[in-house]
Amino acid sequence: DIQMTQSPSSLSASIGDRVTITCRASQSISSYLNWYQHIPGRAPKLLIYAASSLQSGVPSRFRGSGSGTDFTLTISSLHPEDFATYYCQQTHSTPSTFGQGTKVEIK
Amino acid sequence: QLQLEESGSGLVRPSQTLSLTCTVSGDSMTSGPYSWTWIRQPPGKGLEWIGYIYRSGTTSYNPSLESRLSISIDTSKNQFSLKLTSVTAADTAVYYCGRHNSYYYALDVWGQGTTVAVSS
Numbered sequence: 001d002i003q004m005t006q007s008p009s010s011l012s013a014s015i016g017d018r019v020t021i022t023c024r025a026s027q028s029i030s031s032y033l034n035w036y037q038h039i040p041g042r043a044p045k046l047l048i049y050a051a052s053s054l055q056s057g058v059p060s061r062f063r064g065s066g067s068g069t070d071f072t073l074t075i076s077s078l079h080p081e082d083f084a085t086y087y088c089q090q091t092h093s094t095p096s097t098f099g100q101g102t103k104v105e106i107k
Numbered sequence: 108q109l110q111l112e113e114s115g116s117g118l119v120r121p122s123q124t125l126s127l128t129c130t131v132s133g134d135s136m137t138s139g140p141y142s143w144t145w146i147r148q149p150p151g152k153g154l155e156w157i158g159y160i161y162r163s164g165t166t167s168y169n170p171s172l173e174s175r176l177s178i179s180i181d182t183s184k185n186q187f188s189l190k191l192t193s194v195t196a197a198d199t200a201v202y203y204c205g206r207h208n209s210y211y212y213a214l215d216v217w218g219q220g221t222t223v224a225v226s227s
Contacts (some may be wrong), residue, residue, distance in 0.1 A: 096156040
């Protein structure tokens with residue numbers, strides 16, 4: 001299985017901060033990398049697919065980049081509704097695998 | 108707007124069978140380039156991909172669960188289901204159903220999840 005490693009596992013940030021989360025694959029996955037936002041009690045939400053494509057309806061402050069093994073999710077200016085856990089997922093190979101998550105908390 | 112909702116037993120005895128159903132509303136399961144997926148999250152752990160089924164009935168399972176797993180689909184009811192046999196405490200988790208979009212290679216719609224505890 002392809003291992004997905006996210007960093008950091010958690011971070012504290014303030015409203016308006018720029019936040020960067022990284023995800024590294026144990027082997028090349030081309031651009032088969034997705035990012036999700038999960039708020040407890042709610043359905044996880046697709047933010048970015050194919051490494052850098054913004055899902056319809058997702059604010060433009062979310063940006064994905066990378067290819068191969070190294071990927072980044074950037075939130076350009078943190079809003080109150082962005083405090084959540086973020087997961088990366090590879091869909092290059094079966095079984096699909098997820099990163100362990102990055103919890104974004106209020107500083 | 109497409110919605111998915113998981114339902115099933117919240118408590119399962121060890122060695123018994125876990126059964127869950129995902130009901131799809133807002134669109135037909137037979138339309139579009141989609142497969143229908145199960146994912147789970149054990150307490151304090153990350154997300155684990157369980158497997159998916161196409162409307163044709165073709166399935167793909169996580170090898171770690173394949174010997175105990177069955178996913179089926181009933182397009183007449185707009186539902187798909189999961190059965191996991193011989194459960195143990197390690198199968199305790201929040202179980203999510205989702206729609207995998209084959210254009211995006213991503214899960215573009217998820218259910219809210221249902222908690223399943225394996226305990227005697």
